[in-house]
Amino acid sequence: MILIFTFSATGQDGEVSVKKFRIDSIRIIKNWRTRDQIILRELGFGQGDYVTQGDLDTMAIRIWNIGNFAKVGYEIDSTEHGNILTISTKDAFTIVPILSFNGNKEDWALTLGMADRNFLGRNINFNIRGTFGTNDKSFKMDILIPRQMLYRNMSVGGGVVYGKGINYKFENRERVSVVTYRKKKIYGILGNPWNEDFKYRFSPDFGWSVFQHQADSALNDSGITPDGNYSVNYFTFSIGESAGYIKRRRHQKDGFLASVGAGAGIGLDKNSPFYYTISGNIQYHKLFNKVVQFSSKFSTGYTSSTIPSLQFYRGPNDVKGIVTGEISGQAFYSAYLGWHFTYINRDWFAMEQAVYINWGNGKDRYSDLFSTNPLFGIGTGFFFNMPMIPWLGFRVYFTWSGKDSNWFRLEL
Numbered sequence: 001m002i003l004i005f006t007f008s009a010t011g012q013d014g015e016v017s018v019k020k021f022r023i024d025s026i027r028i029i030k031n032w033r034t035r036d037q038i039i040l041r042e043l044g045f046g047q048g049d050y051v052t053q054g055d056l057d058t059m060a061i062r063i064w065n066i067g068n069f070a071k072v073g074y075e076i077d078s079t080e081h082g083n084i085l086t087i088s089t090k091d092a093f094t095i096v097p098i099l100s101f102n103g104n105k106e107d108w109a110l111t112l113g114m115a116d117r118n119f120l121g122r123n124i125n126f127n128i129r130g131t132f133g134t135n136d137k138s139f140k141m142d143i144l145i146p147r148q149m150l151y152r153n154m155s156v157g158g159g160v161v162y163g164k165g166i167n168y169k170f171e172n173r174e175r176v177s178v179v180t181y182r183k184k185k186i187y188g189i190l191g192n193p194w195n196e197d198f199k200y201r202f203s204p205d206f207g208w209s210v211f212q213h214q215a216d217s218a219l220n221d222s223g224i225t226p227d228g229n230y231s232v233n234y235f236t237f238s239i240g241e242s243a244g245y246i247k248r249r250r251h252q253k254d255g256f257l258a259s260v261g262a263g264a265g266i267g268l269d270k271n272s273p274f275y276y277t278i279s280g281n282i283q284y285h286k287l288f289n290k291v292v293q294f295s296s297k298f299s300t301g302y303t304s305s306t307i308p309s310l311q312f313y314r315g316p317n318d319v320k321g322i323v324t325g326e327i328s329g330q331a332f333y334s335a336y337l338g339w340h341f342t343y344i345n346r347d348w349f350a351m352e353q354a355v356y357i358n359w360g361n362g363k364d365r366y367s368d369l370f371s372t373n374p375l376f377g378i379g380t381g382f383f384f385n386m387p388m389i390p391w392l393g394f395r396v397y398f399t400w401s402g403k404d405s406n407w408f409r410l411e412l
Helices: 036-040 053-064
Strands: 002-008 021-027 069-079 082-091 095-104 107-119 124-133 136-145 155-171 174-191 205-215 231-249 252-267 275-287 292-303 312-314 327-329 331-345 350-363 375-386 389-400 408-411
Touching: 053 069, 053 082, 053 231, 095 124, 124 155, 155 312, 155 327, 231 275, 252 292, 252 331, 312 331, 312 350, 327 331
Parallel strands: 327 350
Antiparallel strands: 002 021, 002 082, 069 082, 095 107, 095 408, 107 124, 124 136, 136 155, 155 174, 174 205, 205 231, 231 252, 252 275, 275 292, 292 331, 312 327, 331 350, 350 375, 375 389, 389 408
């Protein structure tokens, strides 16, 4: 479909102004799935409003950031009814049969399932999947109803998780402990209540969950003595806030986003002691032109819990070249710096290369994180995908992170 606007503008003393346009009518014409109301909620203006060129550019950015489109554009025509602004949107294929693999022979995960990122054409995100791998064997189902359908950009969602977890801790790149456990969880989220896009005012996200972790040594076939024998049951509550905005066009990013969060676990029995968590993330991306992008990220967190399955276990998603658990403990941090080069960016094929360095550390005391040497990775990665089918693509990384590191990683 196409969005069609007729508009006019006048300045003082009847002089025509080229800076503002009055929107007299709005029509939507689009090509496939996305409902009219989803796009209309992103315009930032309505019938009878005056807009500037900057408003139109912002409108295009907001439509891109819905995340369901492979192509967004607009043009202006002059007709007998006035000027007409035509915005074209091309839906990407967002019904996703999930068949993904990431890792290498030492640290891998295979995920099977189905997802629809634009369920019923209303930008609802629905997922059902199972994961099998080195550290996880679980089933997960979740749904997120987006802000475009709810009051004042609020989003509501929730899900269930059921399965088994296996977490290893390492010293000098060797496994020294393991916890194997069964897990059950139901959770919900309330995102950005009473918030408006592009307005940096207090608008926290809230979350809750009820879960159980039950240590089970029968799941341990590693030959390492299990770390603890316990069963815990919790109700958790969390709150988070973010500031900033990242503009997205397909896989490319521009802008910054910073977030902080805090949570508490309230035990539902005497074997489940109270704990709290705090976390923070910041990322900055600079798109210099259609080809070159600079990216940087920093993440950190701390939990007061000494229960092994509730601590942090970080791996190649945080520092390429390491194994999950090489960064572990009650506290962690990870950082990334990289240059990204998009050599091809067409509707049906895109290719990007990244050259990066990332590093991180994990300890039980936060003060020890920066007093000991971190693990690091230096390397390059290649990303191949089809923007019209954004879930169809793969990444391959070649990384050096010291002796005995995992130099190769595939994400399909």
